[in-house]
Amino acid sequence: MAPEIITLQLGSYANYVGAHFWNLQDEAIATGQQEDWSNMAASIDHEVFCSWSEDGKGRVSYAPRTVVLDFSGALGGVSFSPDAAEAVAACMAAGSWSGPVQVHSTRRAAKSSFRQQLEAAAEADEGDEAAAAAQQAALEAAALALHQEQQPKYWTDYLQVDLHPSTVLTLPGVWQGSSAWHGWGPAPDSSSSREAAEAAADRVRWWAEQCDRLQGLQVLADDLGGWGGVGRSIVQELREEYASQPLLYFSLQQQQQQQQQQQQQAAANTNSSSSSRxxxxxxxxxxxxxxLASLYVPLVAPASTAGSSSNFQAAALLAAAIDTATLPLRCNSAHAAAGAALGSTDLHSLCHLLAGPAANLAALSLQLPPGELPSSTPEAASQQDTSSSSGALLSLSGSSSSSYLLTDGVQLGPEQCLAESLTLRGARVSAASLACSSQAKAALDALLLQRQRDTIGHPCVSHSCISPMPVALPLSFPHWLGSAAATAAAPAASSGSSSSAAGVRVPLLSRPGMAAAAAPGALSRLTATASFEGMLAGLSSSMRRLVPSxxxxxxxxxxxxxxxxxxxxxxxxxxxxxxxDSDKGL
Structure with missing residues (x-):
C-alpha cells in the first residue's frame, strides 16, 4: 500500500486547476488499462492521490482523495448534495413542522454538454459497439465545444471524475463576487471563515482516518482570490493536528488582468484599488x-502563454506542471518493457531537499513537450539536428517555445540554482519512438554534468526522476498545447487523432486505443533559487510603501x-x- 496524500482545493481558481489535475489522474488510470500503455502505467501508483473501491462485479474505481471548498453557486449544474425539493420532503417527513411550507428557488444551472455526454457514456451498453462509437463521437464533439468556448463558466463543466459528496463544501450565503472575498480575503475571525476552516479540517480528518500511511498534505489555494485568510486558518489548524506531516502548498494566482477585472466591483465598494489589493x-x-507550509510554490501562467487570459486554459497549464512535478511521489519500482521509473521519493524528502538550502520557497517550470534526447553518436546527432520534428533537443535552458516559467519574479539560471527536483517523463529519441528509462537518465545526467562544469563555484543539489509514462491528455484538455506536441505525435497517432499546422495551437485529444507514442512527454523543474531574494525584497518594499497609505x-x-x-x-x-543573500552564506 502506497503512502497516501490528501489534497485540499481552496477557491474557484484552485478548483479550475484541480479539475484539470484530477482529469489527468483519471486519464492516466484509464489509459493504463490499454495494451500499449499498461507496461508504462504499472510504474505509477495512483493510490497516492486517490482512494479506490470495488463493486460487486469486481470492478475497481478510483476517487480523488481531496477536500473542495468554493462559493455558493460555483458548482454549476452538478450537485454534490440533496437539492431543495429533497430537503423539504425530508423536513416534512420528520414531522417537526405542521404549518404551511413555501419554497423559493431559482432555476438550477444547466449541466454542460460535456458533462451530459460523460454521464450518458457511463450508462451506455458496453456490448453495443455501434452505440459506443456514436457516444464517443458525441463526447468528442462536446469536448471540442469546450475548447471553442475558451472559458467554461464552471469548473464542473469539464470535470471528468466523481468527487465524494461529503468532501465538496460551499460557503452558505457567500457568492462569487462578494466584496469581502477578494484579495487575501475576509478576516480569519469572521463567521464564514471560521465555519469554512472547521468544515475543511473535519473532512481532512475523515480522509486521514481512512489512510493506512498518510505521508502528507497538498494544498491548491486561490489565496489571491479571496481564500488567503481562510486557507491560512485551515493550514494552521491542520499543522497543529498533523505536525509531523509535510505540507506542500501551491499558491495559484490568476493573471493580473483577470483578477483586476474580478476585483473592480470590490474596489469600487472600498477605499482600495485592485492593484494595491x-x-x-x-x-x-x-x-x-x-x-506554516513545508514548501511554498507560487504559480501563475505566463502572460505570453496562448489562452492565459482564460482560467480554463491557464489552469490546464498549471495542472500539467503540478501533475509532472509530483510524479516522483507516485512512482514505484515496477519494471516495464521501457524500464522502471527511476528516482521515486516521498513528500518529506522532496520538501526537505528544496527547503534546506535557504527558505522554503520553490519555483516551478514546465516543458511540454521537451525536446528529443540527443543521439549518442556524432553521425546520428548530425542527422537528428536536421530531422528533429520539434526542431529542438532536450535542454535545461528553458528557451524553447514549449517552455513555461510558472513562478513570477524569479530566474532559473544555473548560477542561482540551490537545489532542484527534475522530472522527465515520456522522453523521445525520435518523433515516433519513446525512449527507455536508461536512455532518458543518461541524457539528463549528461545535461546536469555539463551544467555543473559550466557553473563551477555554484553547486546545486539535484534530484531527478525518470518515468517512461508520457502525459495522458484527457478530452477536456484545452487548446493551448503547442503545435510541437501535436506535430511530434502525428506520425504515431491513431487515425482519429488531431494534427496541427505549424504555429497553430490545437487540442491533442486522448481517445480509446490511442497509441502511447502519440502522447507528449514533459520535463518539470521544481527549483530552490537564489533569485527569490529579489522577489522577496520587492514584496517587502511594496508592503512598506502601501501599509501607511x-x-x-x-x-x-x-x-x-x-x-x-x-x-x-x-x-x-x-x-x-x-x-x-549570497553575501551572507549562500
Whole structure:
C-alpha cells in the first residue's frame, strides 16, 4: 500500500486547476488499462492521490482523495448534495413542522454538454459497439465545444471524475463576487471563515482516518482570490493536528488582468484599488503561509502563454506542471518493457531537499513537450539536428517555445540554482519512438554534468526522476498545447487523432486505443533559487510603501490586521530575503 496524500482545493481558481489535475489522474488510470500503455502505467501508483473501491462485479474505481471548498453557486449544474425539493420532503417527513411550507428557488444551472455526454457514456451498453462509437463521437464533439468556448463558466463543466459528496463544501450565503472575498480575503475571525476552516479540517480528518500511511498534505489555494485568510486558518489548524506531516502548498494566482477585472466591483465598494489589493495579497500570502507550509510554490501562467487570459486554459497549464512535478511521489519500482521509473521519493524528502538550502520557497517550470534526447553518436546527432520534428533537443535552458516559467519574479539560471527536483517523463529519441528509462537518465545526467562544469563555484543539489509514462491528455484538455506536441505525435497517432499546422495551437485529444507514442512527454523543474531574494525584497518594499497609505490601510483593516501585525509580516519578508543573500552564506 502506497503512502497516501490528501489534497485540499481552496477557491474557484484552485478548483479550475484541480479539475484539470484530477482529469489527468483519471486519464492516466484509464489509459493504463490499454495494451500499449499498461507496461508504462504499472510504474505509477495512483493510490497516492486517490482512494479506490470495488463493486460487486469486481470492478475497481478510483476517487480523488481531496477536500473542495468554493462559493455558493460555483458548482454549476452538478450537485454534490440533496437539492431543495429533497430537503423539504425530508423536513416534512420528520414531522417537526405542521404549518404551511413555501419554497423559493431559482432555476438550477444547466449541466454542460460535456458533462451530459460523460454521464450518458457511463450508462451506455458496453456490448453495443455501434452505440459506443456514436457516444464517443458525441463526447468528442462536446469536448471540442469546450475548447471553442475558451472559458467554461464552471469548473464542473469539464470535470471528468466523481468527487465524494461529503468532501465538496460551499460557503452558505457567500457568492462569487462578494466584496469581502477578494484579495487575501475576509478576516480569519469572521463567521464564514471560521465555519469554512472547521468544515475543511473535519473532512481532512475523515480522509486521514481512512489512510493506512498518510505521508502528507497538498494544498491548491486561490489565496489571491479571496481564500488567503481562510486557507491560512485551515493550514494552521491542520499543522497543529498533523505536525509531523509535510505540507506542500501551491499558491495559484490568476493573471493580473483577470483578477483586476474580478476585483473592480470590490474596489469600487472600498477605499482600495485592485492593484494595491493584489500587491498586498501577495505579501500576505508569502509572509503568512511560508511560516506554516513545508514548501511554498507560487504559480501563475505566463502572460505570453496562448489562452492565459482564460482560467480554463491557464489552469490546464498549471495542472500539467503540478501533475509532472509530483510524479516522483507516485512512482514505484515496477519494471516495464521501457524500464522502471527511476528516482521515486516521498513528500518529506522532496520538501526537505528544496527547503534546506535557504527558505522554503520553490519555483516551478514546465516543458511540454521537451525536446528529443540527443543521439549518442556524432553521425546520428548530425542527422537528428536536421530531422528533429520539434526542431529542438532536450535542454535545461528553458528557451524553447514549449517552455513555461510558472513562478513570477524569479530566474532559473544555473548560477542561482540551490537545489532542484527534475522530472522527465515520456522522453523521445525520435518523433515516433519513446525512449527507455536508461536512455532518458543518461541524457539528463549528461545535461546536469555539463551544467555543473559550466557553473563551477555554484553547486546545486539535484534530484531527478525518470518515468517512461508520457502525459495522458484527457478530452477536456484545452487548446493551448503547442503545435510541437501535436506535430511530434502525428506520425504515431491513431487515425482519429488531431494534427496541427505549424504555429497553430490545437487540442491533442486522448481517445480509446490511442497509441502511447502519440502522447507528449514533459520535463518539470521544481527549483530552490537564489533569485527569490529579489522577489522577496520587492514584496517587502511594496508592503512598506502601501501599509501607511489609505488604500493599504483599508485593505489590512478589512482583513483583520493591525499595524503591529503588518510590521511583523514585513520583517518576516526581509528575513526570508536575507536567507537568499549570497553575501551572507549562500
Amino acid at each position: 493584489r500587491q498586498l495579497s501577495q505579501c500576505m500570502s508569502v509572509a503568512e503561509v511560508t511560516q 489609505g488604500q493599504g490601510r483599508a485593505c489590512l483593516d478589512e482583513w483583520g490586521y493591525s499595524v503591529g501585525d503588518t510590521e511583523e509580516l514585513q520583517e518576516r519578508l526581509l528575513q526570508l530575503a536575507q536567507r537568499y
